[in-house]
Amino acid sequence: MASNSERNDARKGRKFRPQARPGGRAPAASDDWIWGWHAVEAALANPHRGEPLHLLATPERTKQIRAAFGQIAALETVDNHAVGQKLPQGAVHQGVALRPAPLEDVDLAEFEARPGAVVLMLDQVTDPQNVGAILRSAAAFGATGVVLQDRNAPKLSGALAKAAAGAVDRVRVARVVNLSRALEELAQGGWRAVGLDGDAERGLHDVLDGTATVLVLGSEGDGIRRLVAEHCDELARISMPGGFESLNVSAAAAISLYEASRLRR
Numbered sequence: 001m002a003s004n005s006e007r008n009d010a011r012k013g014r015k016f017r018p019q020a021r022p023g024g025r026a027p028a029a030s031d032d033w034i035w036g037w038h039a040v041e042a043a044l045a046n047p048h049r050g051e052p053l054h055l056l057a058t059p060e061r062t063k064q065i066r067a068a069f070g071q072i073a074a075l076e077t078v079d080n081h082a083v084g085q086k087l088p089q090g091a092v093h094q095g096v097a098l099r100p101a102p103l104e105d106v107d108l109a110e111f112e113a114r115p116g117a118v119v120l121m122l123d124q125v126t127d128p129q130n131v132g133a134i135l136r137s138a139a140a141f142g143a144t145g146v147v148l149q150d151r152n153a154p155k156l157s158g159a160l161a162k163a164a165a166g167a168v169d170r171v172r173v174a175r176v177v178n179l180s181r182a183l184e185e186l187a188q189g190g191w192r193a194v195g196l197d198g199d200a201e202r203g204l205h206d207v208l209d210g211t212a213t214v215l216v217l218g219s220e221g222d223g224i225r226r227l228v229a230e231h232c233d234e235l236a237r238i239s240m241p242g243g244f245e246s247l248n249v250s251a252a253a254a255i256s257l258y259e260a261s262r263l264r265r
Contacts, residue, residue: 031155031157031158032099032155032157033086033087033097033098033099033157033158034097034098034099034100034157034158034161034162034168035083035087035091035092035093035094035096035097035098035161035162036092036093036094036096036161036162036165037061037064037094037095037096038165038166039098039161039162039164039165039166039168039169040055040096040097040098041068041166042166042167042168042169042170043098043100043161043166043168043169044065044068044069044072044098045068045069045169046103046169048103048104048169049100049101049102049103049169050101051072051073051074051101052072052074052075052098052099052100052101053074053099053100053101054074054076054098054099055072055074055075055076055096055097055098055099056076056078056082056083056086056096056097056098057075057076057077057078057083057095057096057097058077058078058079058080058083058095058096059077060095061094061095061096062075062077065096080093080095083095083096083097086099088158088159091159091162092162100157103156103168103169103173105174105175106145106172106173106174107174108147108174108176108182108185108186108189109185109189110145110172110174111144111145111172111174111186111189111191112144112212113186113189113190113191113212114212115210115211115212116210116211116212116260116263117144117212117213118141118143118144118212118213118214118215118257118260118261119143119144119145119146119147119186119191119212119213119214119215120134120138120143120145120146120147120214120215120217120253120256120257121146121147121179121182121183121193121214121215121216121217122134122146122147122148122149122153122217122249123149123179123216123217123218123219123224123225123228124149124152124218124219124222124225125153125217125218125219125249126152126153126154126219127154128154128158128159128160128163129159129160129163129250130248130249130250131148131153131154131160131163131164132159132160132161132162132163132164132165132167132168133163133164133250133253133254134146134217134249134250134253134254135160135164135167135168135171135173136163136164136165136167137250137253137254137257138167138171138253138257139164139166139167139170139171140257141254141257141258141260141261142261143171143257144172144212145171145172145173145174146171146172146173146174147173147174147175147176147179147182147214148173148174148175148176149175149176149177149178149179150175150176150177151177153175156168156173179216179228179231180227180228180230180231183214183216183228183231183232184231186214187231187233190212191212191213191214192209192211192212192213192214192233192234193213193214193216193231193232193233193234194207194208194213194214194215194216194232194233194234194235194236195216195218195224195228195229195232195234195235195236196215196216196217196218196223196224196235196236196237196238196252196256197223197224197229197235197236197237198223198237198238199237200235200236200237201237202234202235202236202237203236203237203238203239204236204237204238204239204256204259205239205259206236207234207236208236208259208260208263209263210263213260215253215256215257215260216228216229216232217249217252217253217256218249219249220248220249238252238255238256238259
C-alpha cells in the first residue's frame with residue numbers, strides 16, 4: 001500500500017499493474033487493445049496520442065484507414081480471424097483492432113469552471129460497459145470532462161472503449177488518487193459539487209443552478225461513499241414519478257447530463 005507521502009496529491013499516485021497469472025494470456029491480449037471502427041477511428045484521429053503500437057485491419061478496413069489517415073507504419077492487413085485472436089472471445093471488432101499509445105493524464109486544473117460547464121465524477125463505478133456508456137453520454141452532452149479514481153476504475157481500452165464508441169478520445173478524463181481531495185481542488189477552481197443520492201430531499205432539477213457543476217455518481221450497490229458525499233455542496237435525487245426507483249448508473253448519468261444541459265439553452 002502506498003505511504004501517506006505518496007498520496008499527498010489528488011492527481012498523482014502509483015498505478016496498479018495486474019500481474020500475469022501462470023499459464024494465462026499475455027497482459028496485452030485484451031487490456032491494451034481498442035476494437036470497433038468508431039473507437040479505433042477516434043483514437044487514430046486524436047492528436048494527443050502518439051503513433052499506434054500495433055494496428056490490425058481487414059483489407060476493406062485498411063482501405064478506409066489509408067483514405068482517412070494515410071500510411072501508418074504499425075498497420076498490418078490481416079483477415080477477420082487474425083484480428084479476433086488478439087481480443088477477448090466474442091469481441092465485436094468490425095474488422096479492426098488497435099493497440100494505441102496511451103493517453104496523457106489530464107490535470108484537474110484543465111477543467112475550466114465556466115457557466116454551464118459540467119464534469120462527471122464516478123465514485124467506484126467499476127463496470128467497463130457502464131463507464132464506456134457514461135463517457136459516450138458525456139461526449140453527446142458536451143461535458144467538460146470525467147473524473148475517475150485511479151484504483152477503482154477500469155482502463156480506457158477494451159470493452160470500455162468499444163462501449164464508448166470513440167468517446168474515450170473525445171472526452172478528457174482525469175484519474176485521481178483521492179476523490180474527496182479532488183473535489184476540494186475543483187471547489188477552489190470555482191466548481192460546485194452535486195452528488196446523486198436516491199434518498200436526497202431535493203430533486204436534481206431544483207438543485208442545478210447553471211453554474212459550473214461536478215455531478216458525482218456512485219456505484220449502483222452502495223452509491224456515493226460517505227466522505228465523498230460530505231464534500232458535495234448538495235445532494236439531489238432524480239425524480240421518478242413511476243415509482244420504480246432503480247436506475248442503471250449510466251442511465252442516471254445520461255439523465256443528469258440532460259437536466260444540466262437544459263440550463264445552457
